[in-house]
Amino acid sequence: MGADPSKPGTVHETVRETDTVAVVLATSPAAGLPCAGGTLLERLTAQLVTLPVREVHVVTRGDASPGGYGAWPDGPPGRAPGLPTVDGMRHLAATSDGLAEDLRIVAKVARAATSPVAVLAADVVAHTEALAGLLEHPSRPTGAVVGNGDPSPLRPPVRTEWGRVVSAGNSFHEVEWPNGTFRGVLQVGEAHLAGFADVAEELADLAQRRRLGRVSDAEVTDLLLTGLVRAGVPVHAVSLRSLHCSRVAGQAAAEEAVAELARVDEPEARLDAAIKTGDGLFATFCVSSWSRHVVRLAARLNLTPNAVTGVSVGLAAIAAIWFSDGHRPAMLVGAAALYLSFVLDCVDGQLARYTRAFSQLGGWLDAMCDRLKEYVVYAGLAAGAAAAGPHDVWPLAVATMLLQTIRHMVDFSYAGQVAEARATAAATGPPRPLGVPWDAASAPASGGGSGAGAVLALSRRLDRGAAYWVKKTIVLPIGERMALIAVTAALFDARVTFVALLSWGLVALVYTAAGRIARSFA
Known part of the structure; x- marks a missing residue:
């Protein structure tokens, strides 16, 4: 399941109005790291095209050097490069000057959307099946990709109970009794979009007034997950099981993460993920x-x-x-x-x-x-x-x-x-x-x-x-x-x-x- 991102032609033939709108945050240098003939950003956006995603907004830094991670080689166009062409799918790019503006862009997209909105960090290296577990779910739930392992700056702690994220952290918000880590992929269902936009705007105001400590520009998805959980929104925890999904910060980490993907039989991993955990x-x-x-x-x-x-x-x-x-x-x-x-x-x-x-x-x-x-x-x-x-x-x-x-x-x-x-x-x-x-x-x-x-x-x-x-x-x-x-x-x-x-x-x-x-x- 899931197409090879190196084959742009393998995509959904039809795009429905109920398909997800994705916001990809290419605001860190890692988004431009070389990967399989392209960049991490291009790899991720190519994966999104194979999933039920009808619109992709790529957010970059406006002050990046030409050709770098934050600017396209031919200037800031309305259509983001690196995405396979699909009839009916919109590819958009926006520039931002910092964390607060990133959050306001997410809020704007959420207010305009009529279908679920996904927010992803562009430095995510993941199996397509790991993304599909959330983005291809028929009910289009509000959820987050959660894995095991010790927390780190790119894997903030979360606590899950009965398949829900009940507490989520970042460099400012702390979590008690953590039992998982968030992997940078978040989706908000249509019913929660208005509240999600309010949360994003509130976080933007707090960030602008420096009320969130030393939160970095790379923590947009982490902050949004925390905001949703604290707003009382039920956030489904999508477990990775034997699949991989992680954010990377350097070339060596990116190469190792891609190598880990190749070591997993993705169809078998999908079958593993279908076997429910937490049974008697x-x-x-x-x-x-x-x-x-x-x-x-x-x-x-x-x-x-x-x-x-x-x-x-x-x-x-x-x-x-x-x-x-x-x-x-x-x-x-x-x-x-x-x-x-x-x-x-x-x-x-x-x-x-x-x-x-x-x-x-x-x-x-x-x-x-x-x-x-x-x-x-x-x-x-x-x-x-x-x-x-x-x-x-x-x-x-x-x-x-x-x-x-x-x-x-x-x-x-x-x-x-x-x-x-x-x-x-x-x-x-x-x-x-x-x-x-x-x-x-x-x-x-x-x-x-x-x-x-x-x-x-x-x-x-x-x-x-x-x-x-x-x-x-x-x-x-x-x-x-x-x-x-x-x-x-x-x-x-x-x-x-x-x-x-x-x-x-x-x-x-x-x-x-x-x-x-x-x-x-x-």
């Missing part, structure tokens, strides 16, 4: 460790994620039918069918990420079908227990359904409340001032001045090693539930299955509710 223990080690082969096969067969979801539902129905027999051979077959159903339940999301075939309908169907499959299996187990012996486990089955329903209500109501709070914060203005270095929202966790803050601090300390997997398992996610059903049904009987689900489910409910309450107070 069972899903991670017993499904995702090999499901890539099923994803690749499904893609070759041109199956849609919704079709895979349908097959998963069918396998769950088959499992329920075999469970309804109640005898040991049938229970074993039902357990195997349930495991395969869960494998495809994981594969449909992986296939959606691999093919970027997301849809709101697909997400809704996946969530609804998860509940449907689970409850159909409960019914099959209860029917099988009645057929095979004197035990009536229907009360246990109903109790298990009610418990799972309550657990999902707790999860979804909390998630909805968090989303509403974020939307309100984004609409009512920045709750955390950009002129303050520390992220005030994280202060309670470090000081330990409140019980809730102490809980959050402890939770973050446990996000590593064996403790991490204990946290993931204790909440009884769907993978662990399916494994628990399959194993207990195959080895014991439905009564044991429901007792195990009720016991573990109650522990999970108490643990989850306590955590939600603590986070709400914090």
Whole structure:
């Protein structure tokens, strides 16, 4: 996936009005470093042409020497050179005299745009697939490319939680509990453009009044990410996994970064990126460790994620039918069918990420079908227990359904409340001032001045090693539930299955509710 930047003719044939508008900041000397017969700037802009980008604004320094990184050899034209020609795509150049003007140009582009706006540093060396993970996402989200590794001036620290950037830093704004680094690529969705323009203008004013310390001209994207997060805008964290995306500051670093790209099999890396991280223990080690082969096969067969979801539902129905027999051979077959159903339940999301075939309908169907499959299996187990012996486990089955329903209500109501709070914060203005270095929202966790803050601090300390997997398992996610059903049904009987689900489910409910309450107070 992704065209070779050295082949300018490999581009999208059509340009849609919904495609992204890109602002490339060629304001550092590194933008003009030689790279594969051109410059880093030309390499990056050639990559953008292969992605759904309909307009590229290149911002340069107006006082650069002719032919250098900040000026084009034939003067400051309206069309930036180094970009392949695409029908309908606009290539624009603008000059700036410093950090404040850079930010105001970004604000101007955002106010005029009717589609998502991406802001990239021209000294970024990245796999095309790493850029595509954000810029080619069908929902065009507000997001940032985030990697691992220790922070540095060109890799400012960020803290991510549940796939969102919740704190972002730069040379002025500090981050508490960082667990990632920002890689200089940012996209703002259409719904957040007005607030983004306000943030850029506020940062420009602060920079002009020298209220941001010693922030350098190279930190425009870093400042903008900080501003978005502090404004309450939900910023999706796009993980690099085995792909590369980094900013460079010298010729040796640029050559090494390009060499690193060549050492990675980009199609395989795209498949790796489709395998979701942060799943439970069972899903991670017993499904995702090999499901890539099923994803690749499904893609070759041109199956849609919704079709895979349908097959998963069918396998769950088959499992329920075999469970309804109640005898040991049938229970074993039902357990195997349930495991395969869960494998495809994981594969449909992986296939959606691999093919970027997301849809709101697909997400809704996946969530609804998860509940449907689970409850159909409960019914099959209860029917099988009645057929095979004197035990009536229907009360246990109903109790298990009610418990799972309550657990999902707790999860979804909390998630909805968090989303509403974020939307309100984004609409009512920045709750955390950009002129303050520390992220005030994280202060309670470090000081330990409140019980809730102490809980959050402890939770973050446990996000590593064996403790991490204990946290993931204790909440009884769907993978662990399916494994628990399959194993207990195959080895014991439905009564044991429901007792195990009720016991573990109650522990999970108490643990989850306590955590939600603590986070709400914090």
